[in-house]
Amino acid sequence: MKKLIAISVVFALVAGAVFAVDVSGTVIGTANVIESSTAKGDKVKASGTMDRIRLDGAGETDGSDFGGYIRIQYADWDGNFKPDAAYAWWKPVDQFKLIIGQQSDGFWGKEGVTGWGFNQIAQDTSVATNPGIWYGWNGVQDPPFGNDDISSPYAFGSPYMHNRYTFFEGWLAWGAGMEITPTDMVGINIAIPYHSYEYPGDTKGDPKNSAAYIYKAAIAQFDFKLDFGNIALTYDGGGRAVASDGSGGAIYLYAGLNVIENLGIDVGFSYHLTDKDIADYKHPIGVGIGLKYTADSFGVKFRTSAALAGDDKNTYINTSVMPYFAISDTLSAFINIGLGMQMGDGIKAMTGGNSSTMGWYFNPYLRAGGEWGPSFYAGVKVESPGLEQKGADNVINWSVPISLVVSF
Helix, strand or coil: CHHHHHHHHHHHHHHHHHEEEEEEEEEEEEEEEEEEECCCCCCCEEEEEEEEEEEEEEEEECCCCEEEEEEEEEECCCCCCEEEEEEEEEEEECCEEEEEEECCCCECCCCHHHCCCCCCHHHHHCCCCCCCCCCCCCCCCCCCCCCCCCCCCCCCCCCCCCHHHCCCCCECCCEEEEEEEEECCEEEEEEEECCEECCCCCCCCCCCCCHHHHHHCCEEEEEEEECCEEEEEEEECCCCCCEECCCCCEEEEEEEEEEECCEEEEEEEEEECCCCCCHHHCCCEEEEEEEEEEECCEEEEEEEEEEECCCCCEEEEEEEEEEEEECCCCEEEEEEEEEEEEEECCHHHHHCCCCEEEEEEEEEEEEEECCCCCEEEEECEEEECCCCCCCCCCCCEEEEEEEEEEEC
């Protein structure tokens, strides 16, 4: 043991001499003080979890030519500590950067306020309801849907279209990428996601790691930073930034505009290429908008996305609005409200006759502490999937969650 300690100390000293190393961590603990639903026979319960325990480390050489990052994370949906993100980079010249590894938060994401930025840290704590953002809780991942189990407490988001059907969330899968920046205004990003996820689709007898499928899932992005905002055009060959054997891929156009004082505008358009093996073929077009207005102690966020032009003549819409107020320097209030709708003849088969259905959520919460520092959250969550299947009741789920977030 003494030898092991001595070796570790020597390694740390050598690493410290070569790299400028930063280590940080985050602990998120959440408890549902009380929770239940209107389902017949459901009892009033309570629960708790460590939503996330993270340890982050980053380092680079003095000349900033090489660097690396690693995040080890425990999350309650996984149950194990594991590398959540790990990548190395090399920048031989200012105009070129090579990256090999994985970033679970995504490189080159173009979402603005429509994604994680809507609720930010409150989403990570599970105090905030965020349906339509995360891709298919607890089940099926067929775009534009997520989990199809309406008994799940996250079910409201699952039968409905999510905003990442319209806005590119970034390169997530393990692979190799490059950033080419000929000028400060122009960026060209290219990635090959070598890790292949299990999506529907016919590989025609080839192995999952066949080069034909790996390189078909390449990602290419043109990123323009202009005086009035950010314009980006992205081709994701794998669909949702992963090597997807059955996906026809997607093209995303994004505009993040700052032409009006105190108002940020995000506009998104996506066209999902017509691979008949997955649901994208039925709903190829995604459109959406996000807004964020701030003025002194008041602000409001808004986002909406829709999946259109479906072969089954259905339309899917997901909308959220959230006014927020700074009550004091250390206390803020948020009122998070959302609606999700499905409309069209195809809905009748699921609902037993209704040609439309609507889910909703009401989720006010408080934050004590700073936006990025240690903080305490408390809120109320009431949500309904709205999808009345044959022989099933429309269930309303409710809970009173609290959470502590501490970083070091």
